[in-house]
Amino acid sequence: MSCDTIKIMIMQNTSQSGLSELEALFKSDSFQLLQTKPFQQIYQIYSEISKIIRGNLDSQEFLEFKPPLIGPVTDPGTRGSKQVEIDFYGKSYKFMSSAILYKQYLAISRKHSGYPGKIYFFADNLRMEPLETASTDRHLSEFVQVDLELVDADHFDAMNVAESLVKSIYSGLKPHSGLVSEVRDYFRPFSRERGLIDLPTEIKVPSTFKKITHEEAVEMLQVKLSEDKDVRGVIQRLFRIKPNKLSKETELHWEYEWLLSSMFKEPFFIHDYPRGARGFYDREYPQKPGYLMDFDLIFPYGYGEAISGAAREFDYKKVIPRMKESGENLKKYQWYLKFLQMHGEPTSGFGIGLERTVRFFCGLPKVYFALPYPKVPGMYNP
């Protein structure tokens, strides 16, 4: 396919050429796509969103830090994904899959110095995700997470920050609405193929974000699944997997997150996940054992998870048994446990996936279209 053909294909949204042709071209010769207007417009929106996020957080007195690239440990709470190890002068170090433990370290140190204990990173993360995530449309091995932490706050405070941040992206993109709607128009037919619902042409700042508990989310899905008998077939066809078991006791699997997300028109929070669903650092409700003080922000129209966050467990005596629950080696975390013992105090925070945010606002069928050289599990690109 020549450069002109693909341009025409995208510009005209011709129905003969579907997403699979577009993907095949990206895999064989991505440069042909990168030099087209729609792809460059995505990168422009990527840059705008980054500016908006920085503006919003700076105005709330969050201080941007450079995140660590490697460290003796990284976030072990990422389901089934493998960390990347490097030999650091004879010691085994990990590339950050998330700098979650280091955020606590910095936020608390900043508060102790007399400044507001609010910090953020634009953090590069690397996760060798399980292969089945290659078909979720929203997993990357290499991605940027805007990661923030605030002291003396619980998960509801963090949800407030998240809501204001996401709303600021809506309003911040308004001056660029021409650009945004052009991109959305280009990709709409492709996105429909992936079970995504058409985004409205106009950007409208949403009202207050809904909050539902994990348990309520599962119940909504149970109702949906019992009413709509075709859904399981749709999941199999779209994602080429057998749907997982839906349970109140585990994390919402991504196929159900897609389904739930497609039932909403505005971003919403799911909070209070069951204890087994997350890492040792998500705090358990003191008065509601078995449930965590944590949350996800879900984009609507089928785009799924944008943010994961929580109030942190800061009592090292509670962290130790939680670490054993996930089979961790305590020795590896000595520095962190000592830090908690000496300086542990309440913090909360979250990370927002930058490429996922770009994907949502642009209405892209696949998250990897948000990057010129994406790393998708099992797909070998430059």
Place this chain on the structure above:
Amino acid sequence: MLDGYPYKQIIQKARLGRKAIFPYRNTQNPLSVYGGSSLKNSSDIEKIVLAPPQFTPHRLAKSIDLIFREPDYTDVDLRSVIGGFETTGPFIQASMGSPDVWNQVSLASARTFASLGLIIGIGENVASTWGYDQRIKKQQPSFVERILTYFEAEQEGIGGVVIQQNEEDATDELWNRIYSDKRFDEFIQDGRIAFEIKGGQGAKAGLGGEKLVSRPQALKMKEKYHITPDPETVECDSYERHSAPDIYTEDILFNRIKKLKNDYPRLKIWFKTGAYRDIGEVINIVANAKSDAITVDGREGGTGMSPTVVMRTLGVPRLASLNLFELKKKQFPHLSLITSGCITDGGDVVKSLALGADAVALGRPIVFSAYAYPFAEQVLSKGLLQNRLTASFLFLTSRLLGRSESYIKRYLETITLESKMLISSLGKYNIRDLGREDLRTTDLTLSKYLKIKYFLDEPSSQTENLQDVLIGSEMENQNANIPESSSV
């Protein structure tokens, strides 16, 4: 005068110090890692006999099933579902790990178990000792090879692979690596892999792993383990590597299983544990957390490189956990209960099943079968393996002749045959029909605690009648049609 007094052991300890503690270190016998010297079998199991009845309503029912032919032992059906895997028989290759004598023949075992439609376990440390997918030593297969060899030889859709991860493997994130490895994706999607949490091991319940390592290894492992003597300051042939036992409370165990089910939704989750006194509680928790299977080693099993004193004194015999199985099976029908520890023939197998086990795990019988070469008995019985030359001769023969696979196969076929014969003698043709009524004991105390009839008791007046048997089997068929777990 000194008869019966363990003066030799005392002198050994006085002379050698801590070196006298480990049998492996003293003998140089590579197979003694499988408990050669200090093994003692529990004789209690020998006091239980299989007691066939004259009246056999199941046999009559089976003949009706077979359209009026007298059934024989070949009609015994050993197929079942264990820990989420379909299998042709209740024999599992125990999760054996990295000892070199075993690893060397592990591919032969993987092929044999796969071709027979049986489940295998892969123990700890294989990837860290012999390489994840590249061989570290020419004749030692890597971790990935052991799994892929199994799936290459499998009967379509039957059997499965159970994989352990210990602390060292956890540092290398073995499970995550498997879960994101393209080569395993198909088997993960088809639900053919289980991860097995290790809560303990028979002969050394409550202790961590013990191993002897070379100096370069010791220096590398210094950060993760307790190494004696300190390899930085003392130079010697081998160093003791002690790993700490994992920490469990009821809460930790329950949530650990939950977490694994959350993190690896496509896999089965098994739990392997040892000769602990609180196994009843452990089974309750493992079942409530919805694990798929539990394997309980008696003190007779899982010898590993255990200190002599440990093998002599530590842990509860296998019968203690086996005794609980029948009741637990009624309470938790979804949990497969597996017993292990010195099970060597069809008799041990059928007794275990009659007491409530769903399957047995075999470790050492598979290792010794793999080395069933000419003169193997002489080499083993005369302790000739202590001689490096004889030992090398045996291993060389094994490599040259390459017969391990057919030896293991013959052994498995033989205990299958034994089990079938014994089960049919009880007038039963399905392993699910076996029960305590099929056993008698020659020991009054065992009779009392195991609730098995004493052999001098009055014969039972409550013989099952044909009608009950037929109704029972109909209900079972109906149950079999219910999908195992409705997904939503």
